Structure formats: C-alpha cells, structure tokens
Amino acid sequence: MKVAVIGATGNVGSALLRALEHEERVREVVGIARRRPATELSKVTWATADVVTDDLEPVLAGADVVVHLAWLIQPSRDERVTYAVNVEGSRRVFEAAARAGAGAIVYASSVGAYSPGPKDRAVDESWPTGGIQSSFYSRHKAEVESILDRFEAEHAHMRIVRLRPGLIFQRDAASEIRRYFAGPLLPGALVRRGLIPLVPRIERLVFQAVHTDDVADAYRRALAERDVRGAYNIAADPVLDPDRLAELLHARTVPASARVVRTLADLTWRARLQPTPAGWFDLAVGVPVMDTTKARTELGWEPQTSAGDALLELMEGIREGAGAPMPPLEPDAGGRFRRDELLSGVGGRN
Secondary structure (H helix, E strand, O other), rough: EEEEEEEEOOOOHHHHHHHHHHHHOOOEEEEEOOOOOOOOOEEEEEOOOOOOOOOOOOHOOOOOEEEEEEOOOOOOHOOOOOOOOHHHHHHHHHHHHHHHOOOOEEEEEOOHOOOOOOOEEEEEEOOOOOOOOHHHHHHHHHHHHHHHHHHHHHHOOOEEEEEOOOOOOOHHHHHHHHHHHHHHHOHHHHHOOOOOOEEEOOOOOEEEEEHHHHHHHHHHHHHOOOOOOOEEEOOOOOOOOOHHHHHHHOOOEEEEHHHHHHHHHHHHHHOOOOOOOHHHHHHHOOOHHHHHHHHHHOOOOOOOHHHHHHHHHHHHHHHHHHOOHHHHOOOOOOHHHHHHEEEHHOOOOO
C-alpha cells in the first residue's frame, strides 16, 4: 500500500517513517511537511505542503492511507495561527483525502481531547471528547474529533482511526519539547534526577506517558491492518503520579496547592518567562486516566518502554541538547544561545 504522512518530520512523524521502513505491507511513503528535511529514507518521497494554504489533493493522490499528524503547539500567544493549522487545517486534510480517493485516515488525536474524568480508575474510548475548555490545545483536539465524527458519517466507505496517546517522549524530541514547553531560560544541566529535589504533591496531577517509538508502532499497526477502525487509547505503564515521580527522580514530595501552581504558571507565561499557558496545567489535572486494553487486544500493541523510562530518556536528551536532523527537531532550531526564542517573545512563534 501507499501511505501519505502529513506532519512527517515531527516527534511522531519521524519515528513513524522509521517504523514503516520495515513494514512489508507498505511499499511507498509520501512524507509531507512544510519544510523538506535533508534525511533520506528508502521508501520515502518528500513533498512540501502547508495544510492551511496549499492544495493538498495532489500530494495525497494515489495514497491508500492518509496519516494526519500535523499540529501546532506554538505560538501559544496567537490562537488565530494555531486554530488555522490545528482545526481548519485538519478539516482541509480530511476533505482532500476523500477527494483524492484514500481508503483510510489515521488521525493523531490525544488524551487532551477527553472531557474531565477520573484519576482513580481508567476510562475507555467511549469517554466524552469535550475537551478542557481553558486549554486551547484541548479545545482544538475536541473540535477536530467533532469534525471527524461528521466526516465519518458522510464517508461511510472510508476507514477512520483515531489514536489518543498520552504524553509522547523520546530523546530525539528533547530540544523541541524543551523549546515548546519550558522555554529558553531552563538550564538543561539541571534536568537530571538527583538535582530535582522536590515533586509537588497535587492530588490530580496524575498523567500517562509513552515512548515515541511505541506510538509509531501503534500507528504502523493501525494503518496496515485493513479491518482496524475507531479510537484507541495509547499509553505505557505505570501511570505517573507524585509518588512515582518522586521515586523516579530520587526526590521527595511536598504538599502543594493546585491554585498556587496554576497562578504561578499563568504569571510566568504572562511575564514571558516560559511559553506554556496555564491551560496546560488544567489539562494535566483534568483529563482522565486512560484504559489501553483495546489497543493491546485489537491492535496487538504492547509498549516496549515504560512511562518512567521514556521520561528519563527525555530528561537526558534535554540535559545534553539532543535532537534529530528534521526541521522541528533540530537542536539549534531556537537559534544560537536560544536567541530566536527570546526575540520572538517566548512562545510567540512556532
């Protein structure tokens, strides 16, 4: 089969291309991104396209499956830009895939699409996808789920798959994740266990993570198996709560107020000290813990890296300034001495 991957140079896209190199059922891959990388892979033909402005049908022509991964985390200070890519761009991808005659769409949803839910038990894929309203990321994910609901009803002949992963970590994405969520003022040398002495004990600060290679494997399985459709939660064990984080980081927990931590996040974002608005904290404490049974049974998916090890790998990458030769993942994408991040206002650019 021929597969088109939109957003092929990012954290998940780059790993998926590697995984498809060894997938016998895939003969050809079109890697689509706004900027063409120098990396060459035997099955991959590169195409450049912007999901907001370009005609997407030509680059999707002949694709049996379209994998849609393109998404903006930044700029966090201009929702017009992120909405245009995340929501309207996704709508344009789905419509172009249908016009191009693709038989399936595999879409990168997220735990962030879910409505508020429990932390003391895991929910399956039937949990509502209304999002966390104070988070632009979550609102966008929820709206695209609604768009895809309508699209699926109107295109019953197409196979639609939605993967909803937790936080996605790998060493190669370290510079990008540091840039998007921590900003230029974070001293990378301090990001190591033993140097982070305290973990705030906040009751609902409980989250799930998964290694990028394991997410790529889930995408590989979802696109290659012709009878797979619907939504799948993707996360590795264990669930990361304050106690597990403290054990992992050789730290100790300290009671903390969610209101104080949220206020601090909001004030530092407004002061342009870091690029992450407080809605991300609301998302972290709001979304439910996911049950991944469906992915394990129907996809035959099994993560190879624990959530804790994926986090430690990311931390090591941040400490060492790691990245990869893909435009979003380049270690120096923020400019020499992180100059471009500072000049753009910390969170003011993609």
